[in-house]
Amino acid sequence: MLDHFTHTPRVAYLSMEIAFHEDLPTYSGGLGVLAGDSMLSAADLDLPMVGVTLVSREGYFRQHLDSDGCQTESPETWDPSQYATRLPAKTSIQLQGETVWIGAWLYELKGHMNGCIPIILLDTFVEGNSADNQALTHHLYGGDARYRLKQEALLGIGGERMLRALGFTIFRYHMNEGHSALLISELLKQYRFSSENMRNSEHSSDIPRVKRLCCFTTHTPVDAGHDRFDYAMVEAVLGEEVDLNTVKKLAGSECLNMTQLALNGSQYINGVAKKHADVSRDMFPGYRIHAITNGVHPHRWVSPSLAEVLDTYLPGWCHEPELLRNVDGIPNDALWQAHQLAKKSLISHIQEQQKTTLQLELPILGFARRMTSYKRADLLFSDIDRLVQIAERYPFQIVLGGKAHPQDHEGKHLIQQLHIVAKTVKNVLPVVFLENYDIAQARQLIGGCDIWLNTPLRPYEASGTSGMKASINGIANLSVLDGWWIEGCVEGKTGWAIGGVSPSENGNDALSLYQKLEQQVLPMYYDRKLDWVQMMKTCIQKNGTYFNSHRMMRRYVCEAYL
Numbered sequence: 001m002l003d004h005f006t007h008t009p010r011v012a013y014l015s016m017e018i019a020f021h022e023d024l025p026t027y028s029g030g031l032g033v034l035a036g037d038s039m040l041s042a043a044d045l046d047l048p049m050v051g052v053t054l055v056s057r058e059g060y061f062r063q064h065l066d067s068d069g070c071q072t073e074s075p076e077t078w079d080p081s082q083y084a085t086r087l088p089a090k091t092s093i094q095l096q097g098e099t100v101w102i103g104a105w106l107y108e109l110k111g112h113m114n115g116c117i118p119i120i121l122l123d124t125f126v127e128g129n130s131a132d133n134q135a136l137t138h139h140l141y142g143g144d145a146r147y148r149l150k151q152e153a154l155l156g157i158g159g160e161r162m163l164r165a166l167g168f169t170i171f172r173y174h175m176n177e178g179h180s181a182l183l184i185s186e187l188l189k190q191y192r193f194s195s196e197n198m199r200n201s202e203h204s205s206d207i208p209r210v211k212r213l214c215c216f217t218t219h220t221p222v223d224a225g226h227d228r229f230d231y232a233m234v235e236a237v238l239g240e241e242v243d244l245n246t247v248k249k250l251a252g253s254e255c256l257n258m259t260q261l262a263l264n265g266s267q268y269i270n271g272v273a274k275k276h277a278d279v280s281r282d283m284f285p286g287y288r289i290h291a292i293t294n295g296v297h298p299h300r301w302v303s304p305s306l307a308e309v310l311d312t313y314l315p316g317w318c319h320e321p322e323l324l325r326n327v328d329g330i331p332n333d334a335l336w337q338a339h340q341l342a343k344k345s346l347i348s349h350i351q352e353q354q355k356t357t358l359q360l361e362l363p364i365l366g367f368a369r370r371m372t373s374y375k376r377a378d379l380l381f382s383d384i385d386r387l388v389q390i391a392e393r394y395p396f397q398i399v400l401g402g403k404a405h406p407q408d409h410e411g412k413h414l415i416q417q418l419h420i421v422a423k424t425v426k427n428v429l430p431v432v433f434l435e436n437y438d439i440a441q442a443r444q445l446i447g448g449c450d451i452w453l454n455t456p457l458r459p460y461e462a463s464g465t466s467g468m469k470a471s472i473n474g475i476a477n478l479s480v481l482d483g484w485w486i487e488g489c490v491e492g493k494t495g496w497a498i499g500g501v502s503p504s505e506n507g508n509d510a511l512s513l514y515q516k517l518e519q520q521v522l523p524m525y526y527d528r529k530l531d532w533v534q535m536m537k538t539c540i541q542k543n544g545t546y547f548n549s550h551r552m553m554r555r556y557v558c559e560a561y562l
């Protein structure tokens with residue numbers, strides 16, 4: 001069944017979350033969507049890769065919001081047998097003194113041009129495991145630190161064992177974020193085993209050999225965001241599965257720092273935007289850190305109505321996004337009508353979900369992403385009187401969305417605050433909060449709004465990808481200069497910057513946001529329609545051609561894999 005995949009040596013791409021199918025809840029946010037877009041492009045470009053992730057049968061979670069914006073969660077259960085094929089192979093790992101059996105599913109990710117990438121879904125819900133161990137691959141980012149460590153061991157160690165059991169030949173490993181870094185310990189163990197048999201060599205000489213095999217992409221410019229595990233727990237959970245002395249050398253003597261392990265075990269290291277690579281170099285002095293700016297998958301993210309227009313005027317664009325450079329040849333009216341169709345589709349989606357009617361003629365400002373504090377979803381509402389004044393002068397509408405991690409009380413509180421504000425301003429300014437923000441809703445919202453807002457606290461937005469999705473749809477960004485937007489912003493042409501690049505400007509962003517909205521964005525929408533449509537074209541032309549995952553994967557191939 002796997003023969004046509006295993007006969008070519010491949011790059012293994014390990015990620016705790018991969019959004020490989022838009023209906024399946026195997027992701028929590030940007031990291032998983034990026035992993036999915038990466039695999040989609042790999043399939044389109046027919047790259048020899050294999051994705052490895054956990055099956056996450058109960059997903060991240062489904063978000064429920066009551067009328068006050070109080071979030072509750074329920075499992076988002078999916079049945080792998082409906083989408084994937086059970087593979088006969090089995091492997092195991094010792095966790096807390098128990099043998100945990102690991103099974104696997106094969107999901108065949110098909111690209112546009114007959115390419116196909118195998119995605120291996122690791123699953124401990126198999127016979128022979130205790131009920132607790134069967135649940136280890138159920139909840140993405142669920143449970144406590146011990147559960148997380150076990151999941152990360154399943155991904156890094158179990159993933160490598162499964163690839164071997166299935167007969168894959170891997171010439172490069174790509175760790176997407178540090179969750180899979182125990183892979184390094186497993187590869188070292190294998191080398192040691194083979195070298196002890198042959199020449200009884202010194203262990204540390206194996207590190208360069210393992211390093212040559214590994215690439216690591218870091219995504220977290222916040223120190224607290226890096227997984228750290230207590231060595232007492234590591235010893236209790238992993239016991240003989242890892243050589244603690246070696247791990248301590250690579251991952252830090254105080255605690256198991258997954259990022260440090262990945263940094264020390266990888267030949268090629270990169271950040272996900274130029275600025276993020278700079279920030280990472282400061283965080284991790286002494287490492288050579290490259291920059292490969294993220295991208296989004298053209299066909300996944302362009303709205304159906306715009307895709308139809310692009311197919312007509314720029315055939316081949318979704319395989320070769322560089323062709324979008326000729327977007328000027330599309331009649332203004334065709335582009336505008338395509339956008340209006342996407343907007344109508346968003347408006348009817350909102351009508352169904354929320355029983356609120358938005359107006360096609362009025363601009364829609366969109367903001368949706370994980371509700372975590374550095375994203376500052378409340379910045380737009382920091383001066384409500386001012387916001388209402390602007391809306392009285394230039395009417396507009398706001399659509400919000402996003403999940404808070406079940407244990408993030410601050411994030412949950414933020415969602416409630418946003419609901420309170422929505423009620424306060426509703427007579428002048430309609431504000432809608434979409435429930436259960438996911439890929440399907442992101443597509444509707446980003447393609448259907450007129451302005452895409454992002455207001456992160458510098459320098460915490462490593463890249464940000466939803467703004468790229470907006471650009472490739474011809475939607476202008478209004479964003480804080482951080483992450484990818486530093487590279488993508490051409491003021492007044494692809495959107496507008498809020499503030500400058502320095503973190504010292506974080507405190508002035510609300511003022512800058514209101515000024516831009518009132519003096520530039522909304523006046524252009526109402527009074528200079530032609531300029532607005534030209535701006536839509538410039539977004540596609542300058543940013544769609546560049547911030548796409550085809551370009552990104554080609555760079556990974558040239559700079560990291562080969």
Ligand SMILES: *Cc1c(COP(=O)(O)O)cnc(C)c1O
Pocket residue numbers: 028029030031033368369370437438439442463464465466467469
């Ligand atoms: C793209 C996307 C994200 C990431 O958005 P950012 O702008 O990077 O925060 C999160 N969730 C979903 C569902 C997405 O599609």
